[in-house]
Amino acid sequence: MVVFNSVAIVGVGLIGGSLALSAREHGMVKKIVGIDADPDTIERANSRHVIDWGTTDLQEGVRDADLVVVATPVRSITPLISDLAPYVRPDAVITDVGSVKKEIVDAVESLPGVDIGFVGGHPIAGTENSGVEAAFPGLFAGRKCVLTPTGRTPKRALRNVSDMWQSLGADVIHMDAAAHDSVFGAVSHLPHYVAFALVSCIDLLSSSEDNLFSFSAGGLKDFTRIAGSDPTMWTDIALMNRSNILSCIDRYRESLTRLRTLIESGDAESLHTALADIRAVRHTRIG
Amino acid sequence: MVVFNSVAIVGVGLIGGSLALSAREHGMVKKIVGIDADPDTIERANSRHVIDWGTTDLQEGVRDADLVVVATPVRSITPLISDLAPYVRPDAVITDVGSVKKEIVDAVESLPGVDIGFVGGHPIAGTENSGVEAAFPGLFAGRKCVLTPTGRTPKRALRNVSDMWQSLGADVIHMDAAAHDSVFGAVSHLPHYVAFALVSCIDLLSSSEDNLFSFSAGGLKDFTRIAGSDPTMWTDIALMNRSNILSCIDRYRESLTRLRTLIESGDAESLHTALADIRAVRHTRIG
Numbered sequence: 001m002v003v004f005n006s007v008a009i010v011g012v013g014l015i016g017g018s019l020a021l022s023a024r025e026h027g028m029v030k031k032i033v034g035i036d037a038d039p040d041t042i043e044r045a046n047s048r049h050v051i052d053w054g055t056t057d058l059q060e061g062v063r064d065a066d067l068v069v070v071a072t073p074v075r076s077i078t079p080l081i082s083d084l085a086p087y088v089r090p091d092a093v094i095t096d097v098g099s100v101k102k103e104i105v106d107a108v109e110s111l112p113g114v115d116i117g118f119v120g121g122h123p124i125a126g127t128e129n130s131g132v133e134a135a136f137p138g139l140f141a142g143r144k145c146v147l148t149p150t151g152r153t154p155k156r157a158l159r160n161v162s163d164m165w166q167s168l169g170a171d172v173i174h175m176d177a178a179a180h181d182s183v184f185g186a187v188s189h190l191p192h193y194v195a196f197a198l199v200s201c202i203d204l205l206s207s208s209e210d211n212l213f214s215f216s217a218g219g220l221k222d223f224t225r226i227a228g229s230d231p232t233m234w235t236d237i238a239l240m241n242r243s244n245i246l247s248c249i250d251r252y253r254e255s256l257t258r259l260r261t262l263i264e265s266g267d268a269e270s271l272h273t274a275l276a277d278i279r280a281v282r283h284t285r286i287g
Numbered sequence: 288m289v290v291f292n293s294v295a296i297v298g299v300g301l302i303g304g305s306l307a308l309s310a311r312e313h314g315m316v317k318k319i320v321g322i323d324a325d326p327d328t329i330e331r332a333n334s335r336h337v338i339d340w341g342t343t344d345l346q347e348g349v350r351d352a353d354l355v356v357v358a359t360p361v362r363s364i365t366p367l368i369s370d371l372a373p374y375v376r377p378d379a380v381i382t383d384v385g386s387v388k389k390e391i392v393d394a395v396e397s398l399p400g401v402d403i404g405f406v407g408g409h410p411i412a413g414t415e416n417s418g419v420e421a422a423f424p425g426l427f428a429g430r431k432c433v434l435t436p437t438g439r440t441p442k443r444a445l446r447n448v449s450d451m452w453q454s455l456g457a458d459v460i461h462m463d464a465a466a467h468d469s470v471f472g473a474v475s476h477l478p479h480y481v482a483f484a485l486v487s488c489i490d491l492l493s494s495s496e497d498n499l500f501s502f503s504a505g506g507l508k509d510f511t512r513i514a515g516s517d518p519t520m521w522t523d524i525a526l527m528n529r530s531n532i533l534s535c536i537d538r539y540r541e542s543l544t545r546l547r548t549l550i551e552s553g554d555a556e557s558l559h560t561a562l563a564d565i566r567a568v569r570h571t572r573i574g
Contacts, residue, residue: 124502124504125504126504126505127505143504144502183497183499183502184502186488186489186492186499187489187499187500187502187503187504187507188502188503188504188506188507190485190488190489191485191506191507191509191510192506193543193546193547193550194481194485194510194543195506196546196562196565197539197542197543197545197546198477198478198481198539198542199565199568200542200545200546200561200564200565200568201473201477201535201538201539201541201542202473202474202477203565203568203572204538204542205473205535205538206572210470211572212470212473212474212572213474213568213572213573214572215411215431215470215471215474215475216474216475216573217411217412217413217430217474217475218413218414218513219475219478219479219482219513220474220475220478222478222509222510222512222513223478223481223509224568224569224573225509226505226506226509227565227566227568227569228566228569229566230566231559231562231563231565231566232559234562235555235558235559235562238549238550238558239550239553239555239558242550242551242553245550246547246550246551248488248492249543249546249547249550251488251491251492252484252485252488252543253540253543254488255484255485255487255488255491256480256481256484256536256539256540258484258487259480259483259484259487259536260480260533260536262525263480263525263526263529263532263533263536264529264533266526266529268362268522268526271522271525271526272518272519272522274487275483275518275521275522276518277487278483278486278487278490278514278518279514279515279516279517279518281486281487281490281500281511281514282511282514282515285490285493285498285499285500285501286500286503286511
């Protein structure tokens, strides 16, 4: 197992905090430094013993780290790596946990005058809750973690980051960054915007006297929960994976229109066949 | 508490079976007769002690009942009530559990030459599983049950059916049948077709080598579960509540298009505001 002397976690929220708790639980790190723009977050992370010490000063925080994990909202990852890169140790490994990869990996690899050991990463884990209070050490156990190395990724950096996630119980997968964004545009980003739109629609159909949510049963409750996800995170993801998401929404609208046409046609047999085929996906694709 | 001497349950599936188990558990019925077109279902309901005795013969099954509950797929409810009505005791109360109400209530109330004590009903309960094996007595506890009486509903019938559901722990609500179909078209039917379309879309985006479902995280898993619902039930509902569902799908497409336009615009602030407003619905509408 890889053991780090000092891990700097930039952004001590659900993911960063859970990574800290899990790394400590697995004896994988001697010291954990938390870096966050919000001093209150640092204080709360300290008082919950999520980090050994914390600072709002990025340069100070990363100086001694042999591993830097950037776990901030996805649009801030590239600027932060650009800011911290000149101050890390020459042998430091840098990784991130952003839900979008292509734009980050391209930008970091073309930072001028910087030669850093960077590996793009995305643990497929999260909850609707955010913040360090929601962090827990088991968040990554049994979950996939995608790494997106390129021809320029140092082998040692890739090995260390890969070992780290495996030690935390994650199932590490290597993917091309563009392929990652296409796949997760479909299986993660699209479902969220579909859910946001549904909750918005039911809200618009409700009136002040007639709150439709008071009648919500199983199905709608799941959508409402998903649509309660962090607006900043889902704004960032929309803008950073925009073309994939727009194309997924278009494909989705086609599927919905096909279903609408079948319903409108009143053709019970064809509609039943379509719904049975969709139900069967559980067995053919999921098993 | 109302106590029935003999309850006939037509259609011994998840809802009918759970009703039988719950009614017995609450000491609300002396004898439970199960009627099902499938002799195998009768046998399984018998062997699980869900019913006291069963038959595939509708006329025989309903003859002695003081309460008849029709719990079959929603498109078969009206024809079955039409078939059984001439054979029930004159004081028998008849109700159903169909997810669509207007068409059933109108049709039953205009059955020629029949004057029966009918109350339309819809317990807001269910799981993705179906069949008598999935039945359990606590299914209705704490759930809403909508009844849709009209000016022609006998008061005694309404009182008995209302008492029954309350005794099983349900929260009974009276609604106009058309209002019921409009509300549940939005909060229950729409989310199901939205989920069916999403699973269909992800299936079409997958290829034989690249199964996108293997990357599915939280959000998509909820959709996949919902889209695993019974195709017959959701074909019936689509056709019986067609105009409400089509109009809900249209309103939903407008919400999705608005969100797509915001994503395409790249206007982070407006997108964030929209997503934050949607997230806030949890507090303003759900509390």
